[in-house]
Amino acid sequence: MYRVWNFLTDYSLLLIIGAVTALIWANTDPSGYHHFVEMPLWGNEYIGVHYDHWAQAWGEGAAAILPDHPHRVLTLHYLVNDMLMAFFFAIAGKEVWEAVALESGSLRGKKSLTPLIATSGGMFGPIAVYLGLAAIMGSETYDAVANGWAIPTATDIAFSYLVGRMIFGAGHPAVRFLLLLAIADDAAGLIILAIFYPSGDLAPVWLLFSFGSAAAVYLLANWLPRRLDRGNQARPNSTWMREKLGFWPYAVAGAACWFGFAQSGIHPALGLLPIVATIPHADRAFGIFAAAEEHLTDLLNHIEHILKHPVEVILLFFGLMNAGVEFSSMGDATWLVLAGLLIGKPVGILFMGWLAAHPMGLGLPQGMRTVDLLIIGCIAAIGFTVSLFIATVAFDAGPVRDAAKMGALFSFAAAAVSFVVAAVIGVEKQES
Template sequence: MASHAPASPFARFVHSEAFAGLLLVCTAVIAFVWANSPAQGAYAALRDTHLAVSVGGARLDLSLEHWVNDGLMAVFFLLVGLEIKRELLIGELASRRRATLAIAAAAGGMLVPGGMYALLNAGGPGVDGWGVPMATDIAFALGVLALLGSRIPLGLKVFLTALAIVDDLGAVLVIALFYTSDLNLGALALAALTWGAALLAGRRGVSSLKVYGVLGVVLWLLVLQSGLHATIAGVLLALAVPIRKPDPAGYLTSLTDAARPGREEEVGARLRDLEDLLERAQSPLHRLEHALHPVVTFAVLPVFALMNAGVTVGAGGLGTVSLGVVLGLLLGKPLGVVGGAWLAVRAGVASLPRRVTWRHMVGAGILAGIGFTMSLFVSNLAFETGALLTQAKLGVLIASVLAAVLGGGWLLLVTRNRGSGAGMSAPGTVAPPPAP
């Protein structure tokens, strides 16, 4: 069967994220098997390998694991920040009702899992991991939806994307506010000045990505020294990159003139010129986002998975930390997501997307329990080393696999009779959530 390119930018995005999810799964499996094989010593040695960078009298010496978690993941957070800004200004979150639904669902999907974990681990050594089960991995979640094909309403894919983006924003705030070390006020002040320079460049419409690249490296180094987690620099830089784009109306007029009788031979050349112009006319935010997406998909996230999914089972085993993470992601996520969305719809401030029912929303809530990338990242912040970190990562891996299987299975069951209209409500109607 002949294949063809997806028809819309959103469809291309979903297609790319599906592949990213598959790549993450493969890399995580390799890391897990490697860490529990006779060659586990080589795996540990790889993570502990130190790389040093010297510029003048300054020297930065970090292990390979820290370079990945503090350096490469800053690029991931830069992409997350760009996506958040785009969605807020011109995307799905620019619509008040859609944004309200995603925000309410994401808030419930963070508060309920975090609360469940905190209650289970209250007073124990693992209480600091309450932020671990709050995140959603968009690549995995959309990957599962892509496997189900056209039986899934487009509105559900859009909702899950918006939910994950709001969820990422919440995770960034949690990291910045609760998972930081002692602050270096001098470095923090210099970081603020650097961010101010980036914001000023964005306000003045500076379109050169090299300017933002240089400011971004300086900002990352200063945030790293400040006590905030270095990846926050990626989100801060994203907020400065402008999204405005120039108006190519003059070239469109030129193309129209070329299409007049007697000048048809110029049309092909002008079309190629216009194509080049539209490529250049993209805003700095769009250009940077498009440039980073394959880098993050094919390099940053797989390398992160390789460095962090290698959990040695015998080192810490399972405990209340693992149980809290699993219950938070598998039970707390769907309860929080569906509950938050239902309250928003019930209050009349939001509505379900077209052709999306509450049964679909339950499936989305279950898939939101796939916390892989961000949950593993927060695990590293909550528990730097030791058995508790192992328990947290095992909980994340177990819950993410189960959420993918259960969420996909639920949606497959719900949509198996979609042609007969079973389980579908009329557009604009609000049905109550299914009874437990």
């Protein structure tokens, strides 16, 4: 049983199981699935979607279920997408933080320039294809789908990494290049979500409350104990904080930070990101998905290991909450998302990667060919998790959102395209 669980979590199969279950359910019992997703858990004044929005989404009978008309409704969909997914984005943020902040971080120095420039191609290429084709389809289509321009910019790190290893082998430099590109893509995606897809009107005071909570826990639980321990190798204050309080100060500050984000208008799923940088961390990173990090004892990596399996379960429910789209919902947004991913990603990454490596003279990792950039671009076109998430916040509930979700789900086709392109081009696998 333990081996089965590890297999499911290591390859993010729980997310696929959730998505497939949602697709089957939505196409066999759409009403039952819809009411499951919008199930009200708690009518209150502070957390959840506005009552009117929920009542419209639920449909007939909403007033009978919540007759007291609360200001907000905590639904199952909100619990998963806006609250629990904060842990998923926190782990992604942890990888970005280590890659940027640590001296050995993979996104520091000249070695990261070519992947970073290639990432820009993987962002702007899909946007250009998505909006360009939408404009060709006419102003009515363009106006309906324009807000989804960021959906095809996303790259699903876990599935891209899996496909990259299967094509290139674990030891190929193209796999490390792909991971650098994917984590930079995630960083850009977090910025896009925060700036372009707010959950409401911006309230700067609440945002200051969030960052104030992060600053307070950093000063009191991280900086001050280390300051008091200066010159004392026994580090009694830092040790006391770790042994007696552990992660609890950061959990309390994280809850406050999340609530501030929820009230500020920034999407609350990003609410734990400011806390990540405040947690004591190792002096070096071994790389994204590096097995060696399991042996690190710093609090940040310890928390990540605690969250690893719960987050996989959260992804199961994320797939279940968001992938339930009827096949009849396919429309213009479906094909625009797919075109952005399957055309814009590979072309953008190939062109900008080539530009950085050759005309700009930054080069590629030893053992990696320019043509490998095309394969990497095809692999990076697997948008899935983050594309699906952006689709849910880019559009209101309705046919356009459902069509865009279908495009995000169909981006799995990029894996098959990657294998075909790799077979045509020819790749020599390197397992170590």
